[in-house]
Amino acid sequence: MALIVDIKKKLGNFSLNVSFETNSKSTALFGLSGSGKSVTLKCIAGVMNPDSGKIIIDGVTVFDSEKRINLPPQKREIGYVPQNYALFPDMTVAENISCVLKNMKKSEKTNVVEAYLNTFDLADVKYLYPHQLSGGQAQRVALARALVLKPKLLLLDEPFSSLDEQIKTQLELNLINTINSYDGKVLLVSHNKHEVYKFCDNICVVDNGFAESCIYTQSIFKNPSTKIQAVLVGIDNVCDVICEQKDMFITSFGIKVPKKSGYKSVAFYPDAISLMNEQTDSSCKAKIVSKICDINKFFIFVQRNNNSTPIKVEVSKNKYEQFDVGNTVCLNLEHSKLFYLK
Amino acid sequence: MDLYPLLNSIRISVISICFVFFIGLFFAYYISKMPTFLKGVFDVVFTLPLVLPPTVVGFILLTLLGPNSVIGGFFVESFNVSLTMNWWSAIFSTSVVIFPLMYRTARGAFQSFDNTLSDVGKTLGLSNTYIFWKIKVPYCKQGLIAGAVLAFARALGEYGATSMICGYIPGKTATISTTVYQLWRIGDDEIVLKWVIINIVISAVVLLVINFVENYYQRKEAKYGSYC
Numbered sequence: 001m002a003l004i005v006d007i008k009k010k011l012g013n014f015s016l017n018v019s020f021e022t023n024s025k026s027t028a029l030f031g032l033s034g035s036g037k038s039v040t041l042k043c044i045a046g047v048m049n050p051d052s053g054k055i056i057i058d059g060v061t062v063f064d065s066e067k068r069i070n071l072p073p074q075k076r077e078i079g080y081v082p083q084n085y086a087l088f089p090d091m092t093v094a095e096n097i098s099c100v101l102k103n104m105k106k107s108e109k110t111n112v113v114e115a116y117l118n119t120f121d122l123a124d125v126k127y128l129y130p131h132q133l134s135g136g137q138a139q140r141v142a143l144a145r146a147l148v149l150k151p152k153l154l155l156l157d158e159p160f161s162s163l164d165e166q167i168k169t170q171l172e173l174n175l176i177n178t179i180n181s182y183d184g185k186v187l188l189v190s191h192n193k194h195e196v197y198k199f200c201d202n203i204c205v206v207d208n209g210f211a212e213s214c215i216y217t218q219s220i221f222k223n224p225s226t227k228i229q230a231v232l233v234g235i236d237n238v239c240d241v242i243c244e245q246k247d248m249f250i251t252s253f254g255i256k257v258p259k260k261s262g263y264k265s266v267a268f269y270p271d272a273i274s275l276m277n278e279q280t281d282s283s284c285k286a287k288i289v290s291k292i293c294d295i296n297k298f299f300i301f302v303q304r305n306n307n308s309t310p311i312k313v314e315v316s317k318n319k320y321e322q323f324d325v326g327n328t329v330c331l332n333l334e335h336s337k338l339f340y341l342k
Numbered sequence: 343m344d345l346y347p348l349l350n351s352i353r354i355s356v357i358s359i360c361f362v363f364f365i366g367l368f369f370a371y372y373i374s375k376m377p378t379f380l381k382g383v384f385d386v387v388f389t390l391p392l393v394l395p396p397t398v399v400g401f402i403l404l405t406l407l408g409p410n411s412v413i414g415g416f417f418v419e420s421f422n423v424s425l426t427m428n429w430w431s432a433i434f435s436t437s438v439v440i441f442p443l444m445y446r447t448a449r450g451a452f453q454s455f456d457n458t459l460s461d462v463g464k465t466l467g468l469s470n471t472y473i474f475w476k477i478k479v480p481y482c483k484q485g486l487i488a489g490a491v492l493a494f495a496r497a498l499g500e501y502g503a504t505s506m507i508c509g510y511i512p513g514k515t516a517t518i519s520t521t522v523y524q525l526w527r528i529g530d531d532e533i534v535l536k537w538v539i540i541n542i543v544i545s546a547v548v549l550l551v552i553n554f555v556e557n558y559y560q561r562k563e564a565k566y567g568s569y570c
Contacts, residue, residue, distance in 0.1 A: 047461035073464035080465040086458040090480035099476070100466045149467065 003027070003153065003185065007043055007053035007063070016040065016050075018211040024202040026179055026186040027214060028195075030232055031206035037189040038083075040206065041155050044187070045080040046073035058152050079146030079154040079184075083161055085138045087130035087145075093117070093137075094126040097145050112148065120144040120178075135163045136171050143178055154179075156188045160195060172198060193234050197221060205229055227341050230267035235339065236312040238267045252308030255284055255333055263340040270299060270314035272337035275323065276330045284330045286311070288323055302329065343533060346513050347521040348540060350429055354504075354517065355497035358436040359444075363490050366444030371474065374452050392442035396502025399438055403507050407434060426507050429515050435503035440493040447489025451482035484559040488552050495548040499541070 006019040016036045029037040042048035044055055046062065049070065055063040057078070062071040073080075088096050098113045117123045120140040130138060139159065146154060159175065160168055172195075179186050179199065190196050196203060197217060204214045207228040224230040230238050240251045241264065248259040250266065257266060286302040289310050293299070298320035301310040311331075315323070323329060373384045391399055407414045407425040414425045425431060455478055463473040479486065501519035508515040510524045518541055525534045 042461070045461070045465050047464060073461070074467045074469070076465065078465050080462055082458045082462060084456075084458065086456070086462040088459060088463070088477050090477070090483075099468070099472075102467070145466065 002056070002058065003044075003187065004054070004056040005040070005044060007040070007050035007055060009039065009043065009048075009050045011039065014209055016209040018206065018209075019053075020204040020211050020214050022185075022187075022202050022204065022214045024185075024200075024214075026188060026200045027202040027204060028200035028217070029187065029189045029206050029211075030191070030193075030196050030203050031228075032191055032232070035206045036209040037191075037206050038157055040211070041080075041157055041187065041189050044153075045078050045155055046071060046076050047080075077149070077152045079149070079151035081139075081142045081146050081154070081156050081159060083158045085130075085142035085162075087133075087138055087141055089130050092127050092129055093122055093133070093141050096130070096141055097148055100145060100148055116144045116148050134167075136167055139163070139171060140174065143175075147178070147182060150183070152184045154182065154184055154186045156186065158190055158192075159188070160192070175199065191232075193221075193232060205232060224267065224339055225342055227265050227267075230265075230339060230341055235267040236270050237273075238265055238341070239309075239311070240265050253284075253286065253304045253311070253331065255331060257333070257338060258335050260340050263342060265341040267339040267341055268333070268337055270312045272334050273311065273313050274332045274334075275300065275302070275313055275315060275319060276332055284332065285328055286331055288325050288327045288329060290325060291320065291323075293320065302331065343536060344513070347516045347518045347537070350432075350515070351498050351517040351519075354429070354432045354436055355494055357430075358433050358440060358497045359490060359494045361433070362437050362441050362444045362493060363486075366441060366448050366489070366493075367479070367486070370445055370448035370452055374449055388445050389442045391438050392446075396435075396439060396500065396504075397506060400435060400503035400506030403434055403438065403503060407431075407507070427509055427511070427515065429508065431508040432500075432504045432515065432517065435507045436497040436500045439500050439503055440496045443493040443496055444489050447485050447492070448482075451485025451489070452478070454485070455481055484555060487555050491548055491552050491555070495545055498544060498548075 002021065002023045004021045007016070009016040014036070016039055018036065018040050029040060031037045039048060043050045043063070044057075050063065050065070052065040053063070054061060054065065057076065061067070061069050062076050063069060088099070091099060094113055094117065097116055098109055101109050101112060104112070114123075117126050120143065122137065122140055122144065125133060125137055130141070133141065160171065163171060176199065186199070188195070188199055201217055202214045203217050203220050205212045205220070205226075205228055212226070220229050221233050224233050224235065227238055239253070241248050241257060242251050243259065243261070246259065248257050249255060250257060286304050288300055289303045290301045291299070292301075298315050298317055300313045300315050300320065300323060302313060303310045313331075369384075369388060373381055373388075376384065404426065405411055409415060409418050409424055409426065417423050417425050425434070459477055459481065460473045463477055464470075468477075499519060500517075501523070504517060505520050505523070510516055510520045512521075516524075518537055522534055522537050522541070525537070
């Protein structure tokens with residue numbers, strides 16, 4: 001089955017222009033907050049209408065502005081789990097699941113609900129109301145409810161954003177199991193690189209309302225090729241470069257990098273750069289603007305002049321203590337750890 | 343003491359609130375979906391009875407339903423029924439006067455509704471009717487109950503429009519408020535005082551109910567946190 005999305009929508013000053021096609025088990029819409037991921041998801045679910053374009057799920061056209069097709073959400077066979085899970089607050093856990101089942105005998109209904117309650121480990125809480133559930137339980141109810149009708153496509157909007165870090169691991173394992181045992185496809189919206197990496201084999205990067213085509217998860221993490229990809233996979237330093245005759249320099253620092261034509265920026269992790277005491281060579285000089293220590297990691301931010309964006313550098317504990325804010329240091333960049341971006 | 347006015351007031355209020363509750367919900371639901379301009383127009387029209395003097399409402403109703411009007415005349419000619427001067431005529435006046443209270447509280451309550459709930463409901467194949475009655479109305483019940491109780495209380499106290507449309511006929515159209523006025527006019531202060539006390543007690547009970555409803559839901563929210 002394939003999902004083909006090609007839609008345009010204007011929302012005030014924001015315009016969405018998303019076009020992608022995917023055939024993989026689970027795909028991520030990966031982008032920063034406000035990039036238009038959730039709106040895209042709502043358009044696919046049918047609870048929001050695009051201005052123009054088309055959406056095809058598993059060969060069925062659910063939206064086509066030219067052919068004037070717009071299937072109501074009720075007929076799209078989609079499971080949609082929004083960020084807050086949207087459990088019906090005045091129904092118990094069991095009712096939340098059973099209300100979805102129509103045209104079914106009562107005994108049959110009970111059997112199906114019981115089966116889902118057991119699969120999702122919710123048998124103990126079936127008479128509780130949503131406000132009495134923990135975040136993890138609420139998530140499982142939302143998943144069970146979305147899957148009980150066996151939809152062709154499951155849409156997950158930031159499934160872990162409202163959960164505590166500590167309970168995430170178990171829930172992530174549960175979700176992976178759920179996804180694997182479910183026949184349909186999954187489309188997940190996230191801004192979190194860990195979630196995307198763990199759950200999805202394909203990624204569609206959404207940036208400011210515009211979607212690039214889908215790429216393999218592994219390749220974007222191993223070798224990001226655009227600025228937004230580098231930012232999303234969590235590479236801290238993304239800098240523009242300029243070409244001058246034979247050489248290429250990082251614009252804001254004047255650091256020389258090996259020349260490769262056709263690239264506009266470079267990205268590198270904080271460990272790709274090291275600090276040295278000031279040397280006579282002035283081309284690599286920079287000033288320390290701030291220091292921060294994370295768990296077992298030490299970072300120093302350096303700047304060449306006041307206008308440029310600081311670079312984040314990972315240092316050893318010794319060096320962290322040795323250097324102070326205001327010191328001038330020399331930067332040494334390991335060229336093998338550079339990512340060239342278009 | 344003849345308790346007919348109490349019975350009459352209560353039956354008029356109960357019937358009116360039953361009408362107005364559903365009509366108020368209906369209009370609140372559809373008007374909240376309208377484009378801004380239309381919404382503004384309807385809002386003004388439906389809120390007018392709240393700020394107009396009840397006598398103005400009474401006059402308009404008489405013009406519409408009185409025996410000499412088109413509608414009232416039709417009923418007199420066809421069914422030999424007058425739409426005014428019957429105990430149930432007061433249902434027209436109280437319904438119009440209390441409609442804005444129900445409509446506005448219902449609209450306010452619906453605005454606080456979390457629309458992702460209905461979005462999810464739709465993707466789960468639930469019909470709009472089901473979503474409205476089983477998800478939206480229960481979600482907004484606090485506001486709806488408070489609005490209905492307030493409207494009920496207002497219906498019990500309605501005087502101006504009611505006295506114009508069904509006058510004061512003891513044992514037939516008399517309500518608490520019209521009885522108080524008529525008995526005071528003839529100087530029967532002792533019974534007036536009894537009716538005043540009855541009226542105050544009923545109103546106080548109604549307000550207590552509103553407070554109880556609000557506190558109940560606030561406590562519930564404080565205990566469990568509002569979900570979603």
